[in-house]
Amino acid sequence: MNNEHYEALKNIIKIYLPEDVSVDDIKPTSHLTQELNVNSANLVDIVLDVEDHFDITIEDDEIEKMETVQSAIEVIEAKVQS
């Protein structure tokens, strides 16, 4: 996992965290909806921001793979490198 990608994703996620979750709670293993309590509407905003930031397109079935920070990075890195 590229640290630059990780920090960029963390900066996007932190905008959509509920008030009771801090940016320090974000770990590679964090589950976006179950642990960081991101709701499904904000998850879409995270994915749209990811598309803009990394200049990639996420397909409908790929959002389901982006369950944790780590798995989101895997989806992103597969596209950034290709």
Place this chain on the structure above:
Amino acid sequence: MSSEEIIALLPYTAPFLFVDQIEELGDSYIVGSYTFSRESYFYEGHFKGNPVTPGVILTECMAQIGLVSLGISKLAGQDLAALKLAFTSADVEFLKPVMPGEKVTVVSEEAYFRFNKLKCNVKLLNAQDEVCVKGTLAGIFSTK
């Protein structure tokens, strides 16, 4: 889809249906109207002795036309009997009051429809074409 078809598919009924007609429909925009009956129940309490259409009701009218009606038209062909809706955000400004009996027109333009989330820029205008409410609304449409 016709105005009647869309309204028949809306999951609302009186006293909480705020759509009379869909006047224009495109791939990424919709225009619809509603006339607030002077007899509407909420005027009895908002405000005491001084009936004004509540902002939450104007927002609901904008959501029913600008978000839900547009979303339903975009999902034509899918199993709409299984449609589940969630209103997820509203960021609106109220610029002019809407009085009992006024007809309003809602104009909505899609910002995006991705991963079942529809986000729109929506305006509510009065019969004089003055903008009474404007803002951004979003909702999730699930047909699974």
